[in-house]
Amino acid sequence: MKPALTLKVVLASLLSAPLLWLAWRVQLDINQPGTGLGPDAGETLVHYLGEWSLVMVLIAFTISPMRRWTGFSGWLRSRRMVGLFAFAYVVLHIASYLVFYLNLSWQALFEDFVERAYITAGMLAFFCLLLMTLTSTRGWQRRLRARWYQLHQLIYLAIGSALVHLWWLTRDGYLEVALYSLWFVLLCVERWAGSARFIWRTGARQPPG
Numbered sequence: 001m002k003p004a005l006t007l008k009v010v011l012a013s014l015l016s017a018p019l020l021w022l023a024w025r026v027q028l029d030i031n032q033p034g035t036g037l038g039p040d041a042g043e044t045l046v047h048y049l050g051e052w053s054l055v056m057v058l059i060a061f062t063i064s065p066m067r068r069w070t071g072f073s074g075w076l077r078s079r080r081m082v083g084l085f086a087f088a089y090v091v092l093h094i095a096s097y098l099v100f101y102l103n104l105s106w107q108a109l110f111e112d113f114v115e116r117a118y119i120t121a122g123m124l125a126f127f128c129l130l131l132m133t134l135t136s137t138r139g140w141q142r143r144l145r146a147r148w149y150q151l152h153q154l155i156y157l158a159i160g161s162a163l164v165h166l167w168w169l170t171r172d173g174y175l176e177v178a179l180y181s182l183w184f185v186l187l188c189v190e191r192w193a194g195s196a197r198f199i200w201r202t203g204a205r206q207p208p209g
């Protein structure tokens with residue numbers, strides 16, 4: 001198997017593992033309520049999927065640096081797949097919130113959106129990811145050309161607002177959210193340092209997309 005394809009298969013297996021684990025816990029809970037997901041199954045689902053959504057989005061953001069660090073361009077062939085995984089986790093996170101917290105009430109969703117700042121921040125992150133997912137195909141890449149790269153800078157806003165979402169809803173134990181934020185900040189610094197080096201060396205006005 002070609003190295004890029006092998007990497008894709010390995011990544012796909014690793015990224016699906018949390019969902020398979022969740023499916024296992026759900027079936028345990030169906031057979032014997034309370035055993036797989038704890039006393040509040042809805043809350044467990046929302047939190048578990050929220051946590052993994054953030055990890056997946058951060059992994060997607062880490063793919064380009066992996067290419068730079070390892071010199072292996074096959075990483076870029078997996079970038080779209082990892083982004084789609086991240087989006088799928090976010091959709092499941094929101095779906096579990098809609099079903100278990102709001103009983104599928106759109107009125108309640110609107111009220112939460114207006115009244116709870118952490119929901120507003122989460123929705124902003126979701127809409128950025130939605131736009132990026134819809135335009136992630138080769139067709140859109142060709143159609144939008146240079147504007148495609150500009151549009152996909154939305155990843156910064158998406159992760160930034162997902163982190164705000166998490167900072168806002170966290171009431172104690174800030175270590176985890178601090179570590180996620182550090183992960184994001186370090187990747188931003190790495191990207192900006194790389195762009196600055198490129199501009200410095202070549203005299204170009206902009207780094208390549």
Ligand code: HEM
Nearest residue numbers: 047050051053054090094097119122123125126162166169
């Ligand atoms: C990119 C988008 C999003 C990411 C990465 C994300 C991530 C997270 C994370 C990491 C948590 C905390 C889990 C934990 O405590 O272990 C969380 C909780 C939560 N999220 Fe999201 N989220 C996103 C979007 C949304 C959206 C759009 C909504 C609602 C419309 C939402 C609703 C919630 C709720 C209700 C909780 C639990 C709050 C609580 O029980 O205290 N999230 N999310």
